[in-house]
Amino acid sequence: xxxxxxxxxxxxxxxxxxxxxxxxxxxxxxxxxxxxxxxxxxxxxxxxxxxxxxxxxxxxxxxxxxxxxxxxxxxxxxxxxxxxxxxxxxxxxxxxxxxxxxxxxxxxxxxxxxxxxxxxxxxxxxxxxxxxxxxxxxxxxxxxxxxxxxxxxxxxxxxxxxxxxxxxxxxxxxxxxxxxxxxxxxxxxxxxxxxxxxxxxxxxxxxxxxxxxxxxxxxxxxxxxxxxxxxxxxxxxxxxxxxxxxxxxxxxxxxxxxxxxxxxxxxxxxxxxxxxxxxxxxxxxxxxxxxxxxxxxxxxxxxxxxxxxxxxxxxxxxxxxxxxxxxxxxxxxxxxxxxxxxxxxxxxxxxxxxxxxxxxxxxxxxxxxxxxxxxxxxxxxxxxxxxxxxxxxxxxxxxxxxxxxxxxxxxxxxxxxxxxxxxxxxxxxxxxxxxxxxxxxxxxxxxxxxxxxxxxxxxxxxxxxxxxxxxxxxxxxxxxxxx
Amino acid sequence: xxxxxxxxxxxxxxxxxxxxxxxxxxxxxxxxxxxxxxxxxxxxxxxxxxxxxxxxxxxxxxxxxxxxxxxxxxxxxxxxxxxxxxxxxxxxxxxxxxxxxxxxxxxxxxxxxxxxxxxxxxxxxxxxxxxxxxxxxxxxxxxxxxxxxxxxxxxxxxxxxxxxxxxxxxxxxxxxxxxxxxxxxxxxxxxxxxxxxxxxxxxxxxxxxxxxxxxxxxxxxxxxxxxxxxxxxxxxxxxxxxxxxxxxxxxxxxxxxxxxxxxxxxxxxxxxxxxxxxxxxxxxxxxxxxxxxxxx
Numbered sequence: 001x002x003x004x005x006x007x008x009x010x011x012x013x014x015x016x017x018x019x020x021x022x023x024x025x026x027x028x029x030x031x032x033x034x035x036x037x038x039x040x041x042x043x044x045x046x047x048x049x050x051x052x053x054x055x056x057x058x059x060x061x062x063x064x065x066x067x068x069x070x071x072x073x074x075x076x077x078x079x080x081x082x083x084x085x086x087x088x089x090x091x092x093x094x095x096x097x098x099x100x101x102x103x104x105x106x107x108x109x110x111x112x113x114x115x116x117x118x119x120x121x122x123x124x125x126x127x128x129x130x131x132x133x134x135x136x137x138x139x140x141x142x143x144x145x146x147x148x149x150x151x152x153x154x155x156x157x158x159x160x161x162x163x164x165x166x167x168x169x170x171x172x173x174x175x176x177x178x179x180x181x182x183x184x185x186x187x188x189x190x191x192x193x194x195x196x197x198x199x200x201x202x203x204x205x206x207x208x209x210x211x212x213x214x215x216x217x218x219x220x221x222x223x224x225x226x227x228x229x230x231x232x233x234x235x236x237x238x239x240x241x242x243x244x245x246x247x248x249x250x251x252x253x254x255x256x257x258x259x260x261x262x263x264x265x266x267x268x269x270x271x272x273x274x275x276x277x278x279x280x281x282x283x284x285x286x287x288x289x290x291x292x293x294x295x296x297x298x299x300x301x302x303x304x305x306x307x308x309x310x311x312x313x314x315x316x317x318x319x320x321x322x323x324x325x326x327x328x329x330x331x332x333x334x335x336x337x338x339x340x341x342x343x344x345x346x347x348x349x350x351x352x353x354x355x356x357x358x359x360x361x362x363x364x365x366x367x368x369x370x371x372x373x374x375x376x377x378x379x380x381x382x383x384x385x386x387x388x389x390x391x392x393x394x395x396x397x398x399x400x401x402x403x404x405x406x407x408x409x410x411x412x413x414x415x416x417x418x419x420x421x422x423x424x425x426x427x428x429x430x431x432x433x434x435x436x437x438x439x440x441x442x443x444x445x446x447x448x449x450x451x452x453x454x455x456x457x458x459x460x461x462x463x464x465x466x467x468x469x470x471x472x473x474x475x476x477x478x479x480x481x482x483x
Numbered sequence: 484x485x486x487x488x489x490x491x492x493x494x495x496x497x498x499x500x501x502x503x504x505x506x507x508x509x510x511x512x513x514x515x516x517x518x519x520x521x522x523x524x525x526x527x528x529x530x531x532x533x534x535x536x537x538x539x540x541x542x543x544x545x546x547x548x549x550x551x552x553x554x555x556x557x558x559x560x561x562x563x564x565x566x567x568x569x570x571x572x573x574x575x576x577x578x579x580x581x582x583x584x585x586x587x588x589x590x591x592x593x594x595x596x597x598x599x600x601x602x603x604x605x606x607x608x609x610x611x612x613x614x615x616x617x618x619x620x621x622x623x624x625x626x627x628x629x630x631x632x633x634x635x636x637x638x639x640x641x642x643x644x645x646x647x648x649x650x651x652x653x654x655x656x657x658x659x660x661x662x663x664x665x666x667x668x669x670x671x672x673x674x675x676x677x678x679x680x681x682x683x684x685x686x687x688x689x690x691x692x693x694x695x696x697x698x699x700x701x702x703x704x705x706x707x708x709x710x711x712x713x714x715x716x717x718x719x720x721x722x723x724x725x726x727x728x729x730x731x732x733x734x735x736x737x738x739x740x741x742x743x744x745x746x747x748x749x750x751x752x753x754x755x756x757x758x759x760x761x762x763x764x765x766x767x768x769x770x771x772x773x774x775x776x777x778x779x
Contacts (some may be wrong), residue, residue: 120506159496163503171511256514262705265510440496447500 009159015350019062023168026055030342035385035433044386052338055345056091072348089166094344095337097178098303099204100319104333105306107376109283110152111327112313116276117267119148122219123164124263132172132254135237137243138181141165142233143242145185146225149192150199151280152405154437160188162444171257179450180240184232184456186441187464190428191228194221194421198287198302200381202391202424209395210417212408214302215288219420224475228468235464266390272316282308336388343392363403363416371419371480378423379469383430422472429465475476509698512724513644516710517717521656522543528570529603530561530589530621539617543583546746548631548657554580567605572703576609581613582606586620586772602725607752607778613651614752616776617766625773632746633660634774637735640763641644641753642666643706652778653719661722664710665739666703670729671777673699693753696729703727733766740771749777 010476021125030051033040034277036049077085112122141161148157165181168225195202197207197217225295245251262446283292286305291298314321326423346352362377363370381390398404404416426436432442433455438461445452452460503673527543529536544551557577563569574582587600599607600621607614619625635656637648642664649664656662673696680691707725714723726739740748748771752764768776 071582115508120503120510124507124510155496157500160503163500164507167507167511168506260512260514260709261507262510262512266506325689440500444500447497 007196009079011124013065013285014070014115015348016066016137017460019066019072019391020350020442023059023346023351024057024354025297026051027313027342027346027351031385031389033376034389038407038433043331043335043400045338048335048338048342052091052345055342059274059345059349073345074348079262080381089195091341091344092272095340096205096208098208098301099340100303100333100336101199101303102204102306103201103336105303105310107328107332108310109279109306109313109340111315111324112310113280114156115317116269116272116275118162118273118280119152119160120266121263121273122461123160124261124266125170127164128258128261128263130258131251132258133245133251134172134174134177134242136243136364137168138236139180142188142236145188146192146195146229149189150195153286154189154193154200154435155397155440157192158186158437161185162441166263166448168258171260172254175243175448177240178448179445179452180236180242182441183452183460184240185234186438187236187429187461187468188229188232188255189227189441190425191232191468193425193435194228195225195346196287198306200425201388203421205388205391205397206417206424208379209399211412212417213291213412216412217287218226218288220479221421224422224472225477228471230470231281232464235467239460239463275316276313279313280311293330314465339389339392343389343396346393347396352393352397353381355393358402359394360401360403363401367480368473368477371415371476374416375419375476376469377472378420379427379430379465382424382427383465387424387428388436393421394420394424400404415476418476422459422476423469426465426468426472429468430458430462432461494701499742500690506558509701512709513706514657514711515706516646517713518646518650521651522547522554522581522654524555524557524577524579525550525581525583525605526557526559526574526577528559528582528584528588530591533560536560539583542627543762545629546627546632547655549654550621564589566601570602571609574606574612582610583617585617586768588621591622597614599765599768602635609734614778618773618775618777620772621707621754627775628746631660633657634744634746634750635660635747636661636665636736636739636743636747637665637749638665638763638767640667640669640732640740642703642726645751646779648749648751649710651715651777652747653721655747655749655777656721661724661743663724663726663739663743663745665726665727666707666728667732667734667735668699668729673729673733677744682692694764700729702725732763736767737771740774745774747775747777750779754776 029061030048033051034044037044040047058115059072062189063073073090075088077089079085107165120230121276122437123144132142141164142432143275145157145161148160152160153193162182162185166178169178169181174449190200194203195218197212197214203217205328206212224479245254283305287302288308293300299409313322317324344354359374362373365373378390378394381387398414398416401416404414405411406414425435428438432438442457519737525543527536527540529539543554559573559577560743563573565592584603584606586603587598588602590600598604599616603614603776605617605709617624617627630742632655635652637652639645639648642648649662652662676695677688677692679707680686681688702724706729707723707727711723711725713720728735739745748767749760750764750767764778768778
């Protein structure tokens with residue numbers, strides 16, 4: 001990140017207004033393309049990669065013709081902290097590699113440890129514990145969704161819990177509840193995605209920009225996640241008519257049906273299972289204590305922790321690591337890398353400065369109003385487009401706003417960071433395209449031939465999202481007073 | 484509309500959803516539920532006279548000790564029916580829980596071979612009552628033996644979840660006897676599917692062969708294990724063995740019947756989607772004539 005800021009300082013150029021306007025339009029075009037990703041039938045990495053290439057080329061050419069002495073893109077060597085200079089293509093230091101390494105390491109780690117059956121074992125175990133009672137099942141699956149979203153990521157959580165829901169409700173012959181369960185789980189993935197710093201990409205981006213540690217993040221968000229989960233579950237009970245079983249006979253039959261699941265079936269090796277449990281605990285402990293690691297090990301960052309544990313886990317499959325490399329979501333990583341390049345170009349073209357002025361006006365409102373408007377704006381924006389570009393742009397803007405970072409240039413305790421985090425995550429619950437996990441929820445819903453349209457989802461889910469957003473506004477305001 | 488032969492690759496999330504659904508489906512078991520099958524009323528149908536029916540009834544009481552004297556035994560002799568409709572009418576009037584009869588009933592003059600005869604054929608398809616087929620045929624009966632039925636073999640190509648088949652087999656077996664739960668997967672059919680898989684570049688043939696075969700065997704094996712556990716919990720002290728394998732069904736069952744002391748085969752006859760008798764049941768009932776068969 002230091003290199004990132006250094007580059008923008010080096011620039012020191014005047015940007016004509018038409019150039020800023022042009023790149024603002026380019027940014028809007030990219031956001032629109034991402035919103036219509038399904039219609040374009042192109043992957044995110046390709047869409048954003050194309051925009052990144054276009055921005056780099058045009059900004060270079062425009063810089064050449066407008067002010068050759070001070071090009072907009074600061075080409076040249078990079079000075080390392082030890083004084084050495086290194087020649088890197090401009091688009092390499094433009095990327096925030098700490099974010100990329102966290103995502104790469106964590107996804108590899110999850111990919112390998114999930115092979116141990118640890119997550120499916122837990123899911124089946126809880127299904128059996130529910131004894132097939134629909135209300136208890138909804139509570140257990142809701143809790144599981146939140147935990148998996150926090151520990152894994154919201155997409156994997158939705159896939160695991162959604163798949164199990166389909167199978168278990170089918171077994172219990174309660175497919176009438178399937179739609180309600182899947183919608184609730186989809187909504188809870190974005191609540192669970194708030195629990196830890198690495199639970200969702202907006203958390204990682206904003207957390208890194210703000211300098212919020214893993215433990216402070218968890219301690220701040222956990223009470224909200226707990227309350228929001230409970231409220232969502234009770235709201236789901238009322239909305240979808242999920243009731244407990246009424247008679248002993250019904251309870252007996254349901255208990256017998258779920259008891260026939262064999263959780264051991266999903267565990268290929270008991271040894272690897274327990275090793276994965278230990279690795280997972282170690283991973284969480286190391287992330288939590290990363291800033292306190294001794295002997296300057298903290299300097300290696302969270303991304304290294306994630307990659308280190310992924311490397312350890314890969315030793316269990318040392319002969320077939322290539323299968324895990326193939327399983328990494330390269331589209332997602334390519335998307336992030338390209339996105340950072342686009343944002344870097346936008347920064348040089350002072351597009352972020354223009355947006356920042358608008359946001360600055362919003363932040364100047366009286367305390368609670370400023371927080372509420374930022375949170376609601378972030379939620380509204382992330383409901384119709386990807387919340388990752390939103391988080392990346394806002395993080396970059398807030399990181400230089402004195403109302404957020406104060407005179408010292410750093411304030412991890414500012415409530416505005418949390419407005420972006422809550423808004424970017426919870427906004428994903430308003431529409432089915434608002435987050436990757438609600439897209440997956442819709443995929444499972446359609447796979448099961450359940451009738452739910454885009455508008456139908458919005459009608460049902462927005463009621464939940466509004467309650468969650470109101471809760472978040474209140475929570476941010478209270479914590480800003482208390483902390 | 485896709486062009487012919489174009490099959491788009493599933494997305495990453497589609498693949499992952501399918502993968503996890505498979506994992507959870509694999510963890511799903513079909514539990515066996517024991518139920519006592521009481522044959523309260525049994526109709527013994529012969530084309531002979533009353534004395535032949537009485538002698539057969541005495542043999543049957545010994546052969547089916549679980550039912551024995553507790554059931555109401557009725558005789559339907561040759562003079563009570565002259566065609567299939569007559570016999571069906573008698574059965575509909577008496578509504579027995581079990582019909583006992585022979586192959587090629589009332590067809591002595593036709594010297595029948597490799598057939599069940601028209602009476603049995605129609606009864607198996609039009610009546611829902613289980614039918615116990617005696618060894619041999621009406622013109623050439625085989626002795627039923629002078630001991631209780633101690634070896635019962637459940638014969639099916641889809642054992643998993645068929646509680647009715649297993650419970651009927653249990654009800655016919657002597658408490659000290661042996662119950663074989665058999666499931667033979669048709670290897671010819673499997674090879675045909677593999678031939679199709681070999682032509683699909685997106686599917687690894689070796690892996691498909693291994694994994695599909697593993698699951699085809701695992702599903703009935705798990706169910707058979709559940710049967711063993713369920714019968715134990717219900718206090719049934721039979722010796723239960725499972726035979727789950729690939730092979731040519733008729734050949735394998737002929738081999739198994741010759742290898743073990745099987746007194747009775749229990750099989751399903753009705754297919755949900757066709758009127759004709761279930762293929763394997765028909766093949767076995769005309770091939771393995773020396774053993775009694777309970778057709779459900």
